[in-house]
Amino acid sequence: MSVSVRIPTILRTYTGGDSEVAAEGDTLAGVLDDLDRNYSGIKGRVLDEKGELRRFVNVYVGNDDVRFLDGLETPTPAGTQISVIPAVAGG
Template sequence: MSVKVRIPTILRTYTGGEAEVPAEGATLSEVIQSLEANHPGIAARVLDDQGKLRRFVNVYVNDDDVRFEQGLETATPEGAGISIIPAVAGG
């Protein structure tokens, strides 16, 4: 499935400055693999050492937070919009 992935500013060094890039995959895991194949190094910023989503990175498929869906196995239908959003902390 072809999807569009919105890339946060902090990760755009991996995408040549592009704010949105295409990727392929039927699940979020496959989409991240596709991103890594085309933009080496980006997966390490999204996934931890155990291959799980990093604690302070939020990912949405369309408007659904994958943490409340099936995580990395969340379906990514054709034409879906995926947003990677680093959590913001402060005080």
């Protein structure tokens, strides 16, 4: 199923500068696999060495943070917008 993925500025070097790209997958994990096939290396910036979402990267399917849904198994229906957002820290 085709979804739209919003890419943060810091990861746009992987997408040739594109701020939004299309990807396929029934779940977030499938979408990330498809992204990595088309934009080699991007998945490694979103997932850690254990294959889990990096601590300082937030991913939303629609308006919902996947950490409060099913994580990487969160369904991604056709037409859904996925947003990858690096966390901002400071004080």
